Amino acid sequence: MPARAELLLEIADDELILGWRDSEWTGIAPFLEEDVAFSSIAQNEIGHARALYELAARELGTTADELAFDRPPEEYRCSRLVELRLPEWERTIARHVLYERADAERLQRLKASDDTELAGLAAKIDREEAYHRLHAEMWHERLKGEPRYEAALEELRPLVGERNAHSAELQELWDEMTVVRRSQPAGTTW
């Protein structure tokens, strides 16, 4: 696979899988504002994934949906950080903070790229991510020093750059995420 398509899939997979995990707070967050916040962040992340898959799809001669949903889970290039199902608030916030910081560095590099199409999309994504970062840092300020939150940061930090070995939780998520699509013959239009 061309290096550019690999990079696009890496970021798109991160955003899709994280968006899916964030959406698991819809309806069950500890209070209403955070229910709204994580639902909105999830919608943004999946929107970013769609745009990135579209660029990759043009290069690979396929479609965004096929890239997002028709690959086997072992071919996903996402970080292990985003795969985990985290029903604990402190671990969710720790992941949010670690991801947004790493993603900010990645977007800065992409915005400076000679590839104008990729740099332009990264800049557009970054405008939206600025609000995710504000939200993450607001929670970091609120929770820092709390033992459970600090332990979650220590636990999850090593997973940020881990892309080679996936967890069993990615397989479970993939089963849920693609169950409706797999229930119909390939090529079905929705």
Added chain:
Amino acid sequence: MVSESQVWDALAEVPDPEIPVISVVDLGVVRDVRVEDERVHVEFTPTFLGCPALEVMRDAMVEKLRELGAEPEVEVVLDDSWSTDRITPEGREKLRAAGFAPPTPRSEGPTLVQLQSNGFRCPYCGSRDTALENIFGPTPCRSLRYCRDCKQPFEQFKTI
């Protein structure tokens, strides 16, 4: 053959599906219009990438231009050419009249300090004594604020 100005006039009647008081032209998402014989090429940019109104807007533009007797091509451009600074002055006034506080200029933000400052005006009473309730709101493009003077919660268009 249709003219470019007829195309712009027609697009000015296509509402934003989520905030129908404002058109796609007011929003500044129509980036370019080119007319070649019967073919009309329109470039437009999403506001937020996850906006579910994207396809609805594109289809509504296509339908509107067909009514002019043109063969429309509406291309979605995924670059960084749109920001809330592209919303027209008329668009900003329509937003305010409908109870949505228009976005502040791009140069001012966003930072947490700025969002918690008194730079945001209540669209109902005009007071600047407003508080940030939630960075996120009912759609990706809006935050929630509260006016301490008229005690009215309101939706603030995010600056991006």
